[in-house]
Every structure is written in C-alpha cells, then in structure tokens.
Amino acid sequence: MGLNLTQKIISKHLISGSMEPGKEIEISVDSTLTQDSTGTMVYLQLEAMDVEKVKTKLSVAYVDHNMLQTGFENADDHLYIKTVAGKYGIHFSRPGNGICHQVQLERFAKPGWTLVGSDSHTPTAGGIGSLAIGAGGLDVAIAMATATYSMTMPKVCNVILKGKLKHPATAKDVILYILGKLTVKGGVGKVFEYTGEGVKHLSVPERATITNMGAELGATTSIFPSDDNTLEYLKLQGREEDFVELGPDEDAKYDEVITVDLSKITPMVACPHSPDNVKPINELEGTKITQVAIGSCTNSSYKDLVTVARILKGKKVHPDVSLVVSPGSKQVLTKLAMTGELKDLIASGARILESGCGPCIGMGQAPESDGVSLRTFNRNFEGRSGTKSAKVYLVSPETAAVSALYGKITDPSILESHIFEPVEEISYINDNMVLPPEENLNKQVIKGPNIKPFPLNTPPADNISKKVVLKVGDNITTDHIMPSGAKLLPYRSNIPHLSQYCFSGVDPDFSENCRKSGGGFIVAGENYGQGSSREHAALVPLYLGIKAVFAKSFARIHKANLINTGIIPLVFKNPKDSEINSFDEIEIKDLVKQLKQGNEIYALNKSTGKSIKLLLEVTDREKEILLCGGYINYMKSGGRACHV
Ligand code: MIC
Ligand code: SF4
Numbered sequence: 001m002g003l004n005l006t007q008k009i010i011s012k013h014l015i016s017g018s019m020e021p022g023k024e025i026e027i028s029v030d031s032t033l034t035q036d037s038t039g040t041m042v043y044l045q046l047e048a049m050d051v052e053k054v055k056t057k058l059s060v061a062y063v064d065h066n067m068l069q070t071g072f073e074n075a076d077d078h079l080y081i082k083t084v085a086g087k088y089g090i091h092f093s094r095p096g097n098g099i100c101h102q103v104q105l106e107r108f109a110k111p112g113w114t115l116v117g118s119d120s121h122t123p124t125a126g127g128i129g130s131l132a133i134g135a136g137g138l139d140v141a142i143a144m145a146t147a148t149y150s151m152t153m154p155k156v157c158n159v160i161l162k163g164k165l166k167h168p169a170t171a172k173d174v175i176l177y178i179l180g181k182l183t184v185k186g187g188v189g190k191v192f193e194y195t196g197e198g199v200k201h202l203s204v205p206e207r208a209t210i211t212n213m214g215a216e217l218g219a220t221t222s223i224f225p226s227d228d229n230t231l232e233y234l235k236l237q238g239r240e241e242d243f244v245e246l247g248p249d250e251d252a253k254y255d256e257v258i259t260v261d262l263s264k265i266t267p268m269v270a271c272p273h274s275p276d277n278v279k280p281i282n283e284l285e286g287t288k289i290t291q292v293a294i295g296s297c298t299n300s301s302y303k304d305l306v307t308v309a310r311i312l313k314g315k316k317v318h319p320d321v322s323l324v325v326s327p328g329s330k331q332v333l334t335k336l337a338m339t340g341e342l343k344d345l346i347a348s349g350a351r352i353l354e355s356g357c358g359p360c361i362g363m364g365q366a367p368e369s370d371g372v373s374l375r376t377f378n379r380n381f382e383g384r385s386g387t388k389s390a391k392v393y394l395v396s397p398e399t400a401a402v403s404a405l406y407g408k409i410t411d412p413s414i415l416e417s418h419i420f421e422p423v424e425e426i427s428y429i430n431d432n433m434v435l436p437p438e439e440n441l442n443k444q445v446i447k448g449p450n451i452k453p454f455p456l457n458t459p460p461a462d463n464i465s466k467k468v469v470l471k472v473g474d475n476i477t478t479d480h481i482m483p484s485g486a487k488l489l490p491y492r493s494n495i496p497h498l499s500q501y502c503f504s505g506v507d508p509d510f511s512e513n514c515r516k517s518g519g520g521f522i523v524a525g526e527n528y529g530q531g532s533s534r535e536h537a538a539l540v541p542l543y544l545g546i547k548a549v550f551a552k553s554f555a556r557i558h559k560a561n562l563i564n565t566g567i568i569p570l571v572f573k574n575p576k577d578s579e580i581n582s583f584d585e586i587e588i589k590d591l592v593k594q595l596k597q598g599n600e601i602y603a604l605n606k607s608t609g610k611s612i613k614l615l616l617e618v619t620d621r622e623k624e625i626l627l628c629g630g631y632i633n634y635m636k637s638g639g640r641a642c643h644v
Helices: 005-013 036-048 072-088 100-108 122-128 137-146 171-182 197-201 204-217 228-236 302-312 330-339 341-348 397-406 495-501 510-517 536-543 556-565 591-597 620-628 631-636
Strands: 014-016 024-028 031-034 058-062 091-093 114-117 131-134 148-152 155-162 190-195 221-223 256-261 268-270 278-280 291-294 322-325 372-375 391-394 464-471 520-523 546-551 568-572 585-588 600-605 611-615
Touching (some): 005 014, 005 131, 005 190, 031 036, 031 100, 031 137, 036 058, 036 536, 058 100, 072 091, 091 100, 100 114, 100 122, 100 330, 122 131, 122 221, 122 228, 131 221, 137 556, 137 631, 155 197, 171 256, 171 268, 190 204, 204 221, 204 302, 302 330, 302 341, 330 341, 372 397, 464 510, 464 546, 510 520, 536 546, 556 620, 556 631, 620 631
Parallel strands (some): 190 221, 291 322, 372 391, 464 520, 520 546, 546 568
Antiparallel strands (some): 014 024, 268 278, 268 391, 568 611
16 A cells, blocks of 8 residues: 555654554654754753763754843853754754744755654744654653654645645635634644645745644644755755655555645635634725734745735835834845845835744734734734734735735735746855854853753652642633743743743733642643643643643643643543532542553542543553653653652
C-alpha cells in the first residue's frame, strides 16, 4: 500500500512505535528552533539535562518576540540565549534578523526534514515540505539533547486543492475559509496534507501562510509536497542543493479527505475574538477601523509586502487609521529597500517596525480603548493586542492595505488588476545576523538577575483533597492562562513574577485564591489550552499548586506541557460530571494506585456528594512521567517508575 507524504517522512525518521493513529511513536529530529519568549525556559531545561552539545543536525535560537528592551530584563534574556547557544553548538539569530518561522523558511528549513520548535507556528516550514511540529519547551530541550521526539501518531487528513485562486482571493483567505469550516479544534490529532492540482499554483510563501495557520486548527502540523515551486524558492535562497522532490505515493491512503475549490474562495475575515469566527468580507464591509497591522509569521513575506506597497503607492493612509508594517525578516526588509517599495510604504504614512513579532504578541501598538484593528496575523484572542476592549479582525495583506486607505473594512475586489500581477522575486542573501556556534565566542553562559530557576513538581500524593480554584468554559487559550504582552513578556524567565498574573483576564483573584487554598484543581470545557505552545501556562499553575485539570478535552501542546510539569490532565467520562461549582472540594483517593491501575480515575465532590469519573488519556510513558511528578524527575530517575 502506498504512503502519504506524512507517513513517508515519519517512516524515514521512525525510531519506535507503529504508524497507527493514536499510538505513541518516537521519531528522530533533524532540526529544532526556539524563540526568546519560550527559549529561556528551554535552555534552562537543557542545562539541567547535562549534555555537552546538541545532538541535532541543526538547531537555531531566535530572538524575535520581545525586542522592546524596556528594562534590563529582556536584554538579560537575549544575552543568556546568545551565550547558551554558543556553549551548546546552536546557531543564534540575532534580534532584528526576523521572525523565527520566516527566517527558518528562508534560510534553514529543508524538504523531508523533521523540525521541532518551541513555538506553535513551527508548522510554517510545512510550506517547504518539512514535517515541522510545535512543542512545549521541555520537549524541544529533549529534542536538542537526544535528537528524538515522542508524539502521538496523528491521523492524516488530505486537503485536495482544486482549481486556482481568483483575484483578489489569497492563501490567507484559503486558511480562513478552512478555519471557518473546521473550527479551532477541528485539527486536533491530525496532520493536514495538501495535494491536488491547485498546489502548483501556490508559491512556497503562500503555502507557508496556510501551514502556519494550521496551528489555529489545533493540528499537529500541515504539509505541502516539495515540487518545482519549492525548487524555485530554494534557488532564490541559494539553497538549490537542499531540494528533494517529495510527495505522496499515487495510491496513498488518508484517514480523512476534504476538497477545497480554490476558484471559489473569496476574501474572508476572522472576527473577534477567535480565528475561526470567519465571515465573508461582504458581511463586514464598511466597518470603521482605527488600526491596521501588517506582518507576523503568517503574512510578512516579500510578496505580501510588495503587494501592500503596490496598493499604497502614491496614496495616503486614512487620517483615522494608524498603519504599522513589520517585515518578516531582514531579508524581506532589505529587498523592499533595494527595489524601492519601502519608499512607497513610508510615503503613504505606514509606520515601519523592526522585523519581529511586534504587535502580534502585544509588544507595542496596543490599540486605543474600544479600537478596531485589522491585522494580517493569525490570532485575535481577546486582550492579546494589549487592549482588552479592542476588537481585532484577521485578514489578508490585500484587504488590510486597501482598508487602511479607506478607514473601513473594504473588499479588495475594488483594486486595479495590476496590483495582482506576479511579483518579480529578487534574490538577496546576507546571513550576517546569524551567529554560527563556531563564531559565537562567549562560551561562558551569562545569566542576569531576571533569570530565575524553573519550578519542579514532586510525585503525586496518595490522597488529594483540594478546592476547585477556577471553573472556565470551552476554548480557553494559553493567552487566557498566562497572558503575554509588553508588561509580562520580559518576565518569561521569572515564574514567581508571572504567577501574580495567571488567568488575570479571566479571574483577577485566581492567583490569590490559589495561595489561600494551597493550590487546587481547575475545571474546564473543550479544547483547554489551545493556541500558543508556551509552557508557562503549565509551569505557572504548577508554581501556584495546581494538581490536576479536569476538562472535556485538551489541546495537544498544552496537554503535553501539563504532563511534563506533572499536572494531571483528566477528561470527564460523562459530560454531566462536569457540573462542578467553583470552590467545591474534590477528593481523589488512592491516586497513585488509580494511576497505576488503569485509565479511569474516580474522584468525589465532597461539597455535593457526587462522584466524578475521569479518564487519563495518556501513553504508558506519559503515565510514568506523571507518577514521577514531571519529566525532569522522570529523567533523573533514569526513566524508571518513581513510585514502586
Ligand atoms: C504566540 O503566537 O502566541 C507565540 C508568542 O508565538 C507563542 C509562543 C509564546 O507564547 O511564547 C506560540 O505560538 O507558541
Ligand atoms: Fe510571533 Fe505572532 Fe508568529 Fe507567534 S504568531 S511566532 S507572536 S509572529
């Protein structure tokens, strides 16, 4: 039987397990990436692992998220990452070089390689045919230390692309359309593999826009074949030798199939406050806007920004709108400067930001109170922009740019046809902002005062009786659990400081309640922990004494992060059992025995007298990790059971 592309790459990298969906597999890891906001924890964990050098073929440490340097804190983080990279044999991409996913695609990602990154949008490299997976920081540290990664074998969903996009529809509209259909939990446990004649009409950066936002579907990853367009892209990057042709076998089998007719896609908008709240643009046309932000790892390629420059050329940004543009990389920004498009952007009134994540993670450019912001980004969760009352809409660069001119959401169909003429790609390569390990001279790791040790759990107690310190609904994001933004991002290496702000936008008393009750349990709905890969959303609750989360379902990366920290992720067996009130006292007796015995855990709601049936949906290895109170203890015990 033929293999699909996902199976082909996995089988080439398979170390143990079988490729049956739902079963645990271990694969070899060719490359890793980290970025600064998750990276400091990753490297603290790597240091705890006692290895001399990374075992991967290539590991890159980026600084792209927090570059505001409002105090010493994040300059300390940058220096720590730079020096630790030098020590362990990791390439260091300096601040200003660009967003990790954009630079990885341009300079490092290879078709057929595996990539594990401490950022949920790592699947961007699926646009070039890599099997690229976002993971929690500890899993990336393990990947660097051992060149392996353990995961659940996903189902493979074939997305057959028919036809060709018609102007003004773009790759962004394709993925928004899919998100509208499948929702933010539609991809959990799946890889989306794109095939069909439509694929050849999409360039690598367009494919990367689609695979990037596969993260919003909750997917393990998304992938395109490696074909002539891939070769063309690699040639422009001077990396022709990295090309291999890759695709599924003709008789490949898939677990699911969906078909998307590209010729029927029209401009789409994801409305506040979720990337799957998607509507066709005609339902929103005329909505007044106050800010437009163009950039992020979804839409900041050279082609994206040239198109924006064409739209703005000779025109003036609407007086009620602030337009900010953050180019994806130094390469993109330089090319815009070389060809003169940068001049057109500046002349129109666009505010040019440095190449990095910037407003996407709330690092500056927070809208005014009740502001309406149109963004080419991938997430519009409430408060993520830095302004809780702001409304954020997600659109393509074309829609964003034309709307910036009119001061309201505007259908890009009104644009003249020359805007959509193919962009002539130029080649410009300059890697002087990447420091290879051999040129990174500070081999002494430097840790400033902002860098605090990460918390460690202890093996679970036999009997636990604790309060429900928080009850929340469906689709809680890691931005809800551990908010980011300009005020908090400088403290990603400082769990005690962050702990004061855990769930602050949901329940400002959460942290205090945890302290008063000596920790406790969290009760949640579906898809708990969707969004970012930040393991701070597990480390901080651990620090506050959270023992277990009871939910209807969990998002993949967050569940792995909970397990790695030793917080037990439990799923309600009967939805009715989720009828638990805040501050009810829950007792789990013989927890260790129950964990060892099977996958059902019984708890008692002492406040109501009702019994609760919970499922522990983990692999044997993950169960051992939980019995040890987290991965670091498990590792220290040599992978043996901590409770005998
Ligand atoms: C995000 O888009 O939320 C981030 C910031 O890139 C995160 C990582 C983080 O929280 O540091 C992600 O997507 O994993
Ligand atoms: Fe950076 Fe935004 Fe991409 Fe996250 S989603 S990596 S914050 S640009």
